[in-house]
Amino acid sequence: MLKPKARFEKITDITTKFLKENNIKAVILDVDNTLINLDKEPLENIENWVEELKKEKIKICIASNSIKKKKVGKVAEMLNVPYIYFSTKPLKRGLKKAVNILQEKEENIAEIGDQLFTDVIGANRMKMFSILTTPISGEKTKLGAIKRKIEKIFLEKQKKN
Numbered sequence: 149m150l151k152p153k154a155r156f157e158k159i160t161d162i163t164t165k166f167l168k169e170n171n172i173k174a175v176i177l178d179v180d181n182t183l184i185n186l187d188k189e190p191l192e193n194i195e196n197w198v199e200e201l202k203k204e205k206i207k208i209c210i211a212s213n214s215i216k217k218k219k220v221g222k223v224a225e226m227l228n229v230p231y232i233y234f235s236t237k238p239l240k241r242g243l244k245k246a247v248n249i250l251q252e253k254e255e256n257i258a259e260i261g262d263q264l265f266t267d268v269i270g271a272n273r274m275k276m277f278s279i280l281t282t283p284i285s286g287e288k289t290k291l292g293a294i295k296r297k298i299e300k301i302f303l304e305k306q307k308k309n
């Protein structure tokens with residue numbers, strides 16, 4: 149459940165070739181620390197990356213756990229893709245909504261995000277292709293820092309296996 153199918157440093161490192169080789173026809177994107185940093189600055193080249201996917205007919209939907217509709221909506225508008233906010237990952241509710249928008253089978257959908265406990269578990273529960281990216285910027289809150297530490301322990305264990 150905790151193991152991502154693939155790991156990348158940043159979302160823009162994921163090539164359309166890689167997605168196609170893994171039969172991915174659609175992607176669900178996390179927002180915070182995946183598309184934008186904590187100062188709401190978009191990741192470098194993210195617009196080009198999205199354009200590349202669109203060109204290759206790979207569908208895109210944003211699913212963010214953020215309750216800030218305006219913030220998520222702004223990112224979606226910048227990239228011109230549909231979005232779901234307050235998506236309650238790792239619960240299935242929001243991801244099911246995304247599947248409904250994308251109209252692809254779960255096995256052909258990659259869920260891309262920076263958090264094991266929301267993005268990766270959510271994707272794995274839905275039998276989607278989970279891709280973990282490194283957070284753009286470190287969490288500033290204390291709780292976030294603790295979460296990161298726990299994630300690190302899990303990821304280091306997986307490396308050994």
Ligand SMILES: [Mg+2]
Nearest residue numbers: 178180181262
């Ligand atoms: Mg995130």
